[in-house]
Amino acid sequence: MTDENIEAQTGTMEAKPAGMPDWLLPYRVYDVLKWVALIVLPAMATLVQALGPVWGWAWADPAATTINVVALTIGVVIGASALKAKASKAE
Numbered sequence: 001m002t003d004e005n006i007e008a009q010t011g012t013m014e015a016k017p018a019g020m021p022d023w024l025l026p027y028r029v030y031d032v033l034k035w036v037a038l039i040v041l042p043a044m045a046t047l048v049q050a051l052g053p054v055w056g057w058a059w060a061d062p063a064a065t066t067i068n069v070v071a072l073t074i075g076v077v078i079g080a081s082a083l084k085a086k087a088s089k090a091e
Helices: 003-010 027-055 060-090
Strands: none
């Protein structure tokens, strides 16, 4: 929801609580999730996809796809956080 929508619904502009960050994720969480989404999960998906046929894992393709979707979702969340932080700095 945008600030205008909140103001229109409540009739007032609610102040952000003290200590509340302008971004969605704290820096440490952002850094860890970025590392997981960009390095760990794609590497795991590739490993499962490559070893699946070798070991006869019938579930390798669905598992690799699932891992990639989780990585994409985390990437979207950290990207949204980065955009929000950048927008709050521009204000």
